[in-house]
Amino acid sequence: MTAHLLIESGGPQTGPACERFLGDAARLARDGHQVVLFLVENGVTAAVPGTAPGIETFLRHGGELWVDTFSAAQRALPAADLTPRARLVEMDDVAAKLLEPRVRAVWH
Amino acid sequence: MPRPVPRTDVLLNLFGAPHQTDLVTSALRLAAALLRRGARVQIWTCGDATRLTGAALGDTKPRDYTDLGREHPSTARVVRELIEDHPDRLYWYVCRFCAEERGAAEQIPQVRTRAPFVFAEHVNAAGKSLLMGVC
DSSP: OOEEEEEEOSOGGGOHHHHHHHHHHHHHHHTTOEEEEEEOGGGGGGGSTTSOHHHHHHHHTTOEEEEEHHHHHHTTOOGGGSOTTOEEEOHHHHHHHHHSTTEEEEEO | OOOOOOOEEEEEEEOSOTTTSSHHHHHHHHHHHHHHTTOOEEEEEOGGGGGGGBGGGOSBOOOOTTSTTOOOBOHHHHHHHHHHHSTTTEEEEEEHHHHHHTTOOOBOTTSEEEOGGGHHHHHHTEEEEEEESOO
């Protein structure tokens, strides 16, 4: 199975495109692929419970949720405000994941 | 004779409007993180992102009137210094058509302008390609 790094930068306030992207992530995870969904910029707001239903579906199917520490801090979002299954990461973690040979990446 | 495009691990395509969101910050953070890990990186700018490295920007941003004593680097300087710190591992390309259309044909010497129809060569020369934003 392929490993995917999906990067959401817009967040739920940008309209249905975000939810569709989260849906793609959930479907890939459901089909057995290893999927990391990285939320960055305004995308981090999707990790606030109740803002993006697709996140819960994604996590239920076994996806891994990463949230950019810098973007969350800039938006005054402490870890306590995020879904407990989110992992706060640095850009170095994202670079390491991106450089893994079998990882495919999409920026949205 | 045109120089071949150097092989890189990652190509970051900076297509989105540079000042509408945090896109440029994210691209620079990701590029710096990749470089710290020893990766080879190329960045291709299109649309308004071509102005990030315009020579007319100079080295500093206009003074902040609420903080007159402090100097803030221009994006052109930030990019120049990043390239100078990684001379054999970071390549910055500017779409010539987009730059000329925006009056930014004169670029800092550390970047290279390229015709849009050679873009596929850059994708071919990269292990992975990320499209960041839309023109």
